[in-house]
Amino acid sequence: MxxxxxxxxxxxxxxxxxxAQPGAPLSAIDWLEQALTQPIGPTAPPRAPGPQSVPPLGGLDGFSPVPPAEDGPITARPLTQATLDSTGLFAAARIGLPQDIWGQSPLRTLTDAIAAQTPDMVPAAQRLLLRLLVAEFAPPRLTTKDMAGQLLAARLDKLIEIGALEQATQLLEAAPNKTAALNARAFDIALLLGEEDRACARLQGQLFAEGGEAARIFCLARQGEWQSAYAALGAARALGGIAPPDADLLARFLEEEDATPSLDPPADLTPMSWRILEALGEPVGTGSLPVAFAHADLRGTSGWRAQIDAAERLTRTGVMxxxxxxxxxxxxxxxxxxxxxxxxxxxxxxxxxxxxxxxxxxxxxxxxxxxxxxxxxxxxxxxxxxxxxxxxxxxxxxxxxxxxxxxxxxxxxxxxxxxxxxDTSTGQLAMALAMGENLPETDLPGLGQAITAGFTAAPLPPPQSLWLEGNQRGRLLLDALGQIATATQGDMRAAERGLSALVALGLTRDARQIALELLLLDRRG
Known part of the structure; x- marks a missing residue:
């Protein structure tokens, strides 16, 4: 070097x-889809509250600290009374957003909007999404007790999907209590990072989601408790508590010396089945797997080419x-x-x-x-x-x-x-965006016109205006990011709508950098 x-x-x-350490979306494989549908409760005893020290995260630059809009008193509980859905790594004010950003938005609307976010957007929008996912906000006001933790789960699943495993781990560690669904996610993340011992240590004495018997058997084997693992596998098979593909793979893992002939890898690899195949000397390359698996190639055990491929994927989604x-x-x-x-x-x-x-x-x-x-x-x-x-x-x-x-x-x-x-129209518009100056009138067709329109003071159209006025700013921000992703494919109306919404939310600095990248980068594939 x-x-x-x-x-x-x-x-x-x-x-x-x-x-921090980017691909088909992880939601396309069963292990994440199952995690999304796992019940959040019951919970383990809450961890004693205490101060948290979290190092700065990659890609969290570019804050736009502005005071939250005034729309009456906020009724959410103080964040000192930690809840699962208020879990975050830094205060909302650090990214210029109000603590009550989720406001009156229906929970299902928010979780669906988070799931719909795509990493295929300009880098400045990726960074804004990452900050939104890991910041500390009050829970949605309409959340009931049985919904607790669902918003945190949606945020975690999106972080895993884009490969932001370290940030997801920090969120899990910051959660005030541990649920079966959160423990399942923590187990998968640890396996993806090559930390099997930590994954199994965390599993001991913890609640686990449905299907956790396979994880328990895997950990018993790793800890050398072979007889217990055999017995647990036999019981799980007899009771139908383990899926046949998992049972077959675990049987091969337990009987490695007398293993049956190699089977085709499962159609939908879980982190655990992927690790088992690696242990059996039948590794599956990460290039065709969701980007979260790319972390495995950065452990120092993979070849240089695999390391480069992994680093490029993770850099592309903004987490490296x-x-x-x-x-x-x-x-x-x-x-x-x-x-x-x-x-x-x-x-x-x-x-x-x-x-x-x-x-x-x-x-x-x-x-x-x-x-x-x-x-x-x-x-x-x-x-x-x-x-x-x-x-x-x-x-x-x-x-x-x-x-x-x-x-x-x-x-x-x-x-x-x-x-x-x-000294061109593009040069003049780009410099005005970068320097925070008034945008010049431009003769640039298409995107240039959409950008300048996005920074006018015109009121937002419905339904965006209704979300802004109805204390649904988080919903508006997620919609704006979706519009920006669409804009990268050449939709000028989406560019205008997305930028206008960001400006209305007080995220003008982010909007300017996003507009600059839309102008200078080609993301149309």
Whole structure:
């Protein structure tokens, strides 16, 4: 690893930046769908309340602290009286939202809206979604006792779906009490992170969701209690307490030396069945599995190619710091070509060119590298890696325009970006967005017009206006993020609606960065 890349990695992953660790959605596989439908109660005895110290999370930059809108007294309980659904890692005010954001929204509406969120949106919107999922808000006012914990479960499932396992773990640890459904999620997360011992230790003495007998048998075997595991498996089979595919796989796990011939992997791999196959010497590659499985390739036991693939997936969904990806790219020299290897070579070539401080070489390397990252939606990560070292250099032509674009996407050195901004309609609109200035009248068709319309003071149309006025801000924010995701596919009306809603919620800074990324990034696949 070069000195330049090494310094960048340290700056991006040490204090002040999280060490967070992106694909078909996890909801497409049974283990997560089953978790979503597990009953939340009964609960284990509540944990004694106490202060929580949570390190900063990756991707939580860009707060827009504004006071919450006034709409009368808030009747939710104080968050000092912790509930499952109020569990969070930092106060709502830190992202400029009111504590009572869920307000009068029906719980099912909120959980469905969270489940519908897609990681296929611009990075600034991904970061806003992540902050919303892990922040501490009062529970919805209409929540009844039998609904307790369902909103937390929906948030956890979305975090797992996008691969934000460390944040999900922190939320689970912060919960004031443990339920069967939460324990099931914690068990799966620990397995995905390669922490089987922790998973089994957590299982002991805890409530567990339906289907937890398979987990108990797995843990008995891992702890060397083979006879107990055999007996438990036989009893579970006799009583119908374990699914036949799980029973067959556990039988092979217990009888490894005399194992039956290899079976096809289950159609829907759970984290536990995936770990068992790995232990049997029949590992299933993570590339075709949901992105949460990618964490396994970062344990140091996988090859370099697998590590790169995993890091790219997790960076793409916004849960891994670009600096860590840069560190993996520069571990060694590529020995092949095509795909990831071309990106490895491009990063290393640009790093070498920066070392020469020769503008021509830097510009050439930059122009070769950018399209490789743009076509796999890693352009913003590339910008975060190289913005600072690129900033002082005097590039020309297309390289200078790209340099300017990178500085804006990385949200750094805006003074330098202003010096080299192109004198075009796109350049003028982008600089106004980045600098927080009034947006100019623009002759840009389509998206340019939608962006400027999104920042006008026009009232929101129904039903957005009704949600804002009816104390359903969380519902409005989730809808706005859905509109932004649709906008990335070229829907200009969705762009206007999403941006207008963010501005109405007081999230103007987030709206500006999202608009900037819609303008400068191509996410249309």
């Amino acid at each position: 070069s000195v330049r890349i090494g310094a960048l990695v340290l700056a991006m992953v040490l204090p002040g930046a999280a060490q 710091q670009p600096g860590r990806l840069a560190g993996i790219y520069t571990q060694r020299r590529a020995a092949a070509s095509g795909g990831v290897w071309d990106r490895v070579r491009a990063v290393q070539a640009l790093d070498d060119a920066l070392g020469t401080a020769e503008s021509g070489a830097i510009g050439t390397a930059l122009l070769r590298a950018w399209p490789l990252f743009e076509q796999v939606d890693l352009d913003r990560a590339f910008a975060r890696i190289f913005a600072e070292p690129l900033a002082p250099h005097d590039l020309t032509g297309s390289a200078a325009t790209l340099q300017w674009k990178i500085l804006l996407l990385a949200e750094t050195r805006l003074d330098r970006a202003a010096q080299i901004a192109p």
